[in-house]
Amino acid sequence: MHGGMKNHDGAGRGPGIGPFRPKVLTTLRGYDRTALMADLSAGLTVAVVAIPLAVAIAIASGAEPGAGLLTAVIAGFLISAFGGSRVQIGGPTGAFIVVVYSVIAAHGYDGLVIATFMAGTILIAAGFLRAGRLVALVPDSVIHGFTLGIAIIIAVSQVADFSGMDAAGLPADFLQKTAVLMRSLPTVEPAALAIGLFTLALILVLRRLAPRLPGFVIAVVLASAIAPFLPGDVATIGSRFGGLDIAFRAPGLPEFDVARLVELLPWALVIAFLAGMESLLSAVIADRMTGFSHRSDTELVAQGIANTASALFAGLPATGALARTATNVRAGAKTPVAGMAHAAFILAFILIAAPLAAHFALPALAAVLLVAAWGMAEPQHLFERLRGPGADTALLLLTLFITVLVDLTVAIGVGIVLGLALAAWRRRRGA
DSSP, X not given: OOGGXXXXXXXXXXXXXXXXXXXXXXXXXXXXXXXXXXXXXXXXXXXXXXXXXHXXXXXXXXXXXXXXXXXXXXXXXXXXXXXXXXXXXXXXXXXXXXXXXXXXXXXHXXXXXXXXXXXXXXXXXXXXXXXXXXXXXXXXXXXXXXXXXXXXHHHHHTHHHHHTOOOOSOOSSHHHHHXXXXXXXXXXXXXXXXXXXXHHXXXXXXXXHOTTSOHHHHHHHHHHHHGGGSSSOOOBHXXXXXXXXXXXXXXXXXXXXXXXXXXXXXXXXXXXXHHHHHHHHHHHHHHHHHSOOOOHHHHHHHHHHHHHHHHHTTOOOOEEOHHHHHHHHHXXXXXXXXXXXXXXXXXXXXXXHHHHHTTOBHHHHHHHHHHHHHHHHOHHHHHXXXXXXXXXXXXXXXXXXXXXXXXXXXHHXXXXXXXXXXXXXXXXXXX
16 A cells, blocks of 8 residues: 555654654655545544444453543554554553453552553653564564463453353453353343344454444444344443443542552553553554554553553553554555544544443443454464474463463463573574
8 A cells, every 4th residue: 555655754764752753743744635534534434443342342351331432532542643653553452351350350440540550651661762672572472372362361251241141240260250151151141142143243244245344333233223122131331330431530640659559560561561562563564564664662652651641541551453453554544643533533422422332232342352352363373373383382372371271470471481581592502
């Protein structure tokens, strides 16, 4: 799409402060009405995709559904406004569901807000210290292992809402959660399961037959419209949460002391690592799609700014979202204005149509996350990865099992240490 202009605004050029050189300052040179209309069109397309995802991710994370939309507006705007990629779209993502759910369960929502703010400051510091290229040192097998693990955890966590089973208060532990779900199988609600299956099927059909249409939102809206006419009880955002309450409050942080910061530091490091890694991976793939090159250090600073701002407004952690970024590219985005417009369109939805979202059926939103988890797992590449070198396969499986059965923080630490040790051993062997 942009191949003729490759590297016109590459990694090393553009106005800014040190390594912080927002791409928008470069891309707005010569900006015209044609580019604006293309960006607005792409921004609207991505917003339509992002709205049901943001709500579903917030619910799966154990947060209020409105927190997802709030994060998509604030962090989504700032990631595009200050980021190092032309087309990156930011917001809450499925990769954070496991982390956010765990932090809220252990430390409350206030703990999540503080950890997110700390993660933001870590990312800003990492960007100014030019740490953007360090993510490339993390072995692919580690990334694939815990991404697959997160996808499995997300999928299992959606079984109850997808099928309407009575399994309130699911434990965070994977094995215990699976046991509770198995015991709850007799409580499956046929109407809810029918809505979940209908949504899932419709998303897949639309992807195949009409990939340019916003399949997520069409499927959720149609399924939610059908749900009240089915015999049985289909839970909605309104029946579960009392509506979609979104409050833009004055910025601020919960009270904390040094002990609280120390307690939350490991989670802040995990959030920072995930945000940095996912955003840079998304930016690299966007580069391949567009022919441009991103500025990795600038991207880290932007992720930091976005996460500190999201925390100040009691939002969720945010990062670059690969699926939404790819949608943005396919929709014809030219500059970061598209990402800023996507946030503005979500804000317009909040101000005008948020009450309608209270009718979203929870099985339909669960279906959206099941599709997202499938995409994260990339099953089409799984067998290829398992047929790789034995050490890489072992590292992938180890990271996967630790992520699912132990803890994401442990998986990241063990995976990175073993991965770097393996890379060093290979270098010495090659020398």
